[in-house]
Amino acid sequence: MSARPANAGEPFGPKEPFGPKESFSPKEPFSPEEPFSLEEPVRILRVAVPSPLRRSFDYTLPTDSTTAPDSLQPGIRVRVPFGNRELTGILLEVSDTTSVNLNKLKPAIEILDQTSLIPAHLLSLWLWAARYYQHPVGDALHTLLPTGLRGKAQANIKKRKNDAVLDDAAEADHPDREDELTSEQQQARNDICAMSDQFQCFLLDGVTGSGKTEIYLQVINDTLSHNRQVLVLVPEISLTPQTLARFRQRFVDRSIAVMHSGLTPRQRLNAWLLAAKGDADIVIGTRSAIFTPLARPGLIVIDEEHDSSFKQQDGFRYSARDLGVMRAQRESIPIVLGSATPSLESLHNALSGRYQHLRLTRRPGNARLPVTRLLDTAQQTLEEGFSSELIQSIRQHIDKGNQALVFINRRGFAPVLQCRDCGWTAECLHCDARMTLHRTPAHLRCHHCERRQPVHTHCPECQGKSMLAVGIGTERSEALLQRHFPDTRVIRVDRDATSRKNDLNDLLAEINQGGPCILVGTQMLAKGHHFPAVTLVAVLDADSGLFSADFRGQEFMAQLLVQVSGRAGRSDDAGKVGEVLIQTRHSTHQSLQTLINQGYHALAEQLLSERRLAAMPPFAAMALLRAEAMNAAAPAQFLHTARLQAEQLLTQMPDGHQVQISGPLPAPMEKRANRYRQQLILRSTHRANLQNLLSVLCQQLEQMSTQRSVRWSVDVDPQDMI
Ligand code: ADP
Ligand code: ZN
Numbered sequence: 001m002s003a004r005p006a007n008a009g010e011p012f013g014p015k016e017p018f019g020p021k022e023s024f025s026p027k028e029p030f031s032p033e034e035p036f037s038l039e040e041p042v043r044i045l046r047v048a049v050p051s052p053l054r055r056s057f058d059y060t061l062p063t064d065s066t067t068a069p070d071s072l073q074p075g076i077r078v079r080v081p082f083g084n085r086e087l088t089g090i091l092l093e094v095s096d097t098t099s100v101n102l103n104k105l106k107p108a109i110e111i112l113d114q115t116s117l118i119p120a121h122l123l124s125l126w127l128w129a130a131r132y133y134q135h136p137v138g139d140a141l142h143t144l145l146p147t148g149l150r151g152k153a154q155a156n157i158k159k160r161k162n163d164a165v166l167d168d169a170a171e172a173d174h175p176d177r178e179d180e181l182t183s184e185q186q187q188a189r190n191d192i193c194a195m196s197d198q199f200q201c202f203l204l205d206g207v208t209g210s211g212k213t214e215i216y217l218q219v220i221n222d223t224l225s226h227n228r229q230v231l232v233l234v235p236e237i238s239l240t241p242q243t244l245a246r247f248r249q250r251f252v253d254r255s256i257a258v259m260h261s262g263l264t265p266r267q268r269l270n271a272w273l274l275a276a277k278g279d280a281d282i283v284i285g286t287r288s289a290i291f292t293p294l295a296r297p298g299l300i301v302i303d304e305e306h307d308s309s310f311k312q313q314d315g316f317r318y319s320a321r322d323l324g325v326m327r328a329q330r331e332s333i334p335i336v337l338g339s340a341t342p343s344l345e346s347l348h349n350a351l352s353g354r355y356q357h358l359r360l361t362r363r364p365g366n367a368r369l370p371v372t373r374l375l376d377t378a379q380q381t382l383e384e385g386f387s388s389e390l391i392q393s394i395r396q397h398i399d400k401g402n403q404a405l406v407f408i409n410r411r412g413f414a415p416v417l418q419c420r421d422c423g424w425t426a427e428c429l430h431c432d433a434r435m436t437l438h439r440t441p442a443h444l445r446c447h448h449c450e451r452r453q454p455v456h457t458h459c460p461e462c463q464g465k466s467m468l469a470v471g472i473g474t475e476r477s478e479a480l481l482q483r484h485f486p487d488t489r490v491i492r493v494d495r496d497a498t499s500r501k502n503d504l505n506d507l508l509a510e511i512n513q514g515g516p517c518i519l520v521g522t523q524m525l526a527k528g529h530h531f532p533a534v535t536l537v538a539v540l541d542a543d544s545g546l547f548s549a550d551f552r553g554q555e556f557m558a559q560l561l562v563q564v565s566g567r568a569g570r571s572d573d574a575g576k577v578g579e580v581l582i583q584t585r586h587s588t589h590q591s592l593q594t595l596i597n598q599g600y601h602a603l604a605e606q607l608l609s610e611r612r613l614a615a616m617p618p619f620a621a622m623a624l625l626r627a628e629a630m631n632a633a634a635p636a637q638f639l640h641t642a643r644l645q646a647e648q649l650l651t652q653m654p655d656g657h658q659v660q661i662s663g664p665l666p667a668p669m670e671k672r673a674n675r676y677r678q679q680l681i682l683r684s685t686h687r688a689n690l691q692n693l694l695s696v697l698c699q700q701l702e703q704m705s706t707q708r709s710v711r712w713s714v715d716v717d718p719q720d721m722i
């Protein structure tokens with residue numbers, strides 16, 4: 001029997017469009033000699049083991065194994081020795097070659113699964129994701145398994161009393177009926193349903209309140225009638241219990257598995273297994289649910305696709321939206337990305353014809369889009385951030401029995417505590433940031449590292465006794481509004497006011513009773529809520545987003561303003577017309593003018609042409625190499641070496657000049673939680689070149705000795721530059 005030659009190159013997975021090229025395939029650290037050629041037909045288990053190393057590991061079969069090696073499916077869990085520990089890894093393949101000396105290979109300890117829990121196409125997506133995002137394969141795969149499967153436990157569904165992840169039909173009050181669709185809605189629904197058995201990506205681009213959710217529900221119904229499962233991704237389930245309630249009410253006799261971070265490991269595992277076995281018809285979850293296996297996949301829906309929560313910001317930094325599109329392609333099913341404010345990436349794909357663009361331009365029934373006005377506050381004396389015109393408008397809406405919503409992008413009482421005499425401000429010892437003043441209870445808190453301290457009674461610099469609260473946070477606005485409207489309920493909605501489990505639900509329930517009240521809050525109020533009694537939305541200060549250093553700053557600003565404005569005027573009652581007032585000191589700012597007068601899409605197209613000229617995403621691929629350390633100089637030194645190595649590698653690559661490197665530069669907040677942070681920005685209009693460079697560079701950086709004192713990470717397609 002002849003052994004096949006060892007494949008010292010790509011150790012895992014099928015070839016992918018962005019995979020390393022032959023000449024740049026990562027070298028196995030353990031290949032001292034010629035590939036070991038095997039005389040005996042020994043079978044090698046190639047396993048992804050949770051470790052920070054970007055490679056897989058080889059083992060021989062467990063000594064007591066009676067299983068025929070060729071019946072072992074990729075994707076099963078294998079218990080293996082690793083250093084002096086025992087770990088659970090995932091089998092990638094059974095091979096008859098290895099680049100390790102056979103005498104040095106250890107036997108695996110135990111085969112944990114009889115059959116793979118992860119379908120082959122999904123495993124290949126997991127592997128592709130690990131490689132695309134340049135994350136160590138073992139660690140990536142490990143984090144994709146539900147916690148309950150990361151040890152030795154069997155993959156069985158165990159139900160205890162409180163583990164009801166499948167929603168009880170009894171919980172829904174009345175089945176909800178389908179709305180009769182507007183013609184725009186019908187068109188969109190028919191277009192999606194027509195593609196029910198093939199891959200197609202749809203951008204459902206519909207103004208706020210245009211009935212996107214109604215389309216999801218009807219298309220999902222169609223998919224379920226073909227006996228297929230549906231995966232729905234939403235930004236944050238806990239923030240939008242109403243969306244979940246609509247699903248429950250519409251699909252009373254279907255099983256719905258819900259997956260989010262609030263579940264116990266057992267609940268999560270149950271939901272995962274029900275999805276994998278095909279027993280859950282609908283899976284609704286946040287970001288990580290994109291990796292859930294489905295036995296009979298039929299449709300993926302990603303609601304609010306522009307939301308930055310779909311990108312994981314630490315560890316394995318994947319984008320659930322982008323992987324959703326990859327996944328739908330592999331499963332030959334349609335995917336719907338929905339938003340009133342599509343990301344520039346998705347919009348670009350829709351405009352260039354890669355995605356099918358479905359537009360909804362109006363609200364159904366009598367609901368109308370609100371009228372938006374800018375209030376220039378540059379020449380005005382404000383009372384704690386409020387112009388007198390704004391207070392008057394709030395009064396008019398409240399007097400009519402309606403609700404007003406005031407949006408402020410900052411929680412706490414005031415963002416700055418300052419000495420009136422010498423100008424000293426309270427700063428965090430551990431971050432390049434000011435401490436935020438909170439009033440209930442009184443303390444100073446750093447919003448970047450959560451450090452707290454008592455409020456200074458006098459200035460530590462000059463001993464002066466007049467300490468001023470400068471700037472406006474939600475707590476301060478709440479107090480001011482309560483003074484102006486002593487007989488009206490003022491409801492504050494932010495992370496501090498909703499820290500306990502049912503706080504938010506209680507507040508939302510109160511708002512939805514519909515009585516006159518004033519809502520004051522942060523982004524939490526902007527996300528997907530349907531508040532029919534809200535007729536006025538006020539943005540206290542639009543200016544911070546106008547001058548952001550982040551290249552996506554204006555895009556984010558526009559999305560936030562449109563989303564928060566979209567909470568106004570959603571009632572079907574023709575008398576409840578919506579109004580939006582935006583306070584700014586820069587009412588002539590061009591982006592703001594375009595947004596207000598011509599709408600989101602006009603601004604988006606303007607921003608897209610700027611990005612094209614500057615060769616920024618989506619017209620170029622970008623990656624960020626971040627480094628941080630306790631020592632102020634170490635991160636820059638590390639990244640400087642990384643840059644030299646990258647430049648060296650680029651000289652060996654055919655189109656190496658197509659990758660641009662800038663930095664090392666300090667991160668926008670250089671010091672955070674006592675660590676100094678620097679970054680290197682890599683960009684290319686040829687994504688494959690960037691990916692090839694990164695895969696070799698990361699292998700090299702892994703071997704560097706400074707690695708011990710410097711923490712580094714790579715972020716492919718970074719969402720924000722912090
Ligand atoms: P979006 O998801 O685009 O914000 P929704 O689907 O939540 O919009 O719809 C907003 C409101 O309009 C909801 O109360 C919904 O029930 C209602 N609605 C949606 N489509 C129709 C329709 N065709 N006829 C009447 N009301 C509708
Ligand atoms: Zn002072």
Ligand code: ZN
Nearest residue numbers: 428431446449
């Ligand atoms: Zn801090």
